[in-house]
Each structure stands twice: as structure tokens, then as C-alpha cells.
Amino acid sequence: MAEFKCYVCNSTVKTGEKFTFTKKGSVHYDCYVSSKRQNIDPSKEEEFRTLAMLLDYSLQALLNAMSIQTQKESAAEAKRQSIQTYEKLAGDITKKMEEL
DSSP states (O other): OOEEEOTTTOOEEEBTBOEEEETTEEEEHHHHHHHHHTTOOGGGHHHHHHHHHHHHHHHHHHHHHHHOOOOSHHHHHHHHHHHHHHHHHHHHHHHHHHHO
16 A cells, blocks of 8 residues: 655545645645645636546545455456546646646
């Protein structure tokens, strides 16, 4: 299980928790949204809220996919591909949030 340090709260971030990566490093989802919300231009608040919800859904889907147990090779490959897809989606959404 991988462990990182959240650059907002300085607590450990573990696999199995909702977190993402930015140029500053790893960050808990809640820490990221809270800190980012404080600096958002009012004209971009609606876009930020939408992206934050999409990131939350993507991270939850990632955690759900990771929790699936399988022993069949074909199912394990489908799980791996799903995890990669959700990780990429979360990264893309985080990048859009960083651009706000």
C-alpha cells in the first residue's frame, strides 16, 4: 500500500483514500477542495463546484474498482484497465481545477 504526505494538512495519504496529485504533490480530496475554494474567483465558482463533484465521483469510482476482488485473468485485466481509466480521468479533472 502506497503512502504519501498531503501538502495541505501534512497527514499521511494512503491508497484507499480519496486523493489526487498536483504539481505540489499529493493531497487529500477534501483538503484540496477546501484550500482551492478559498482562492477561486467568484466568476469561476460554478465551474469549480462542477469539477469538484466530478473529481469526487471519479475518485469514488476508482476506490470502488480497486476494491473488487478477482482471480480470473480476463477480469483482472478489465479491473486494471478500469483503474487506469479512472486515474487518468481524475488527473484530467484535477488539471482543469488547477487552471481555474
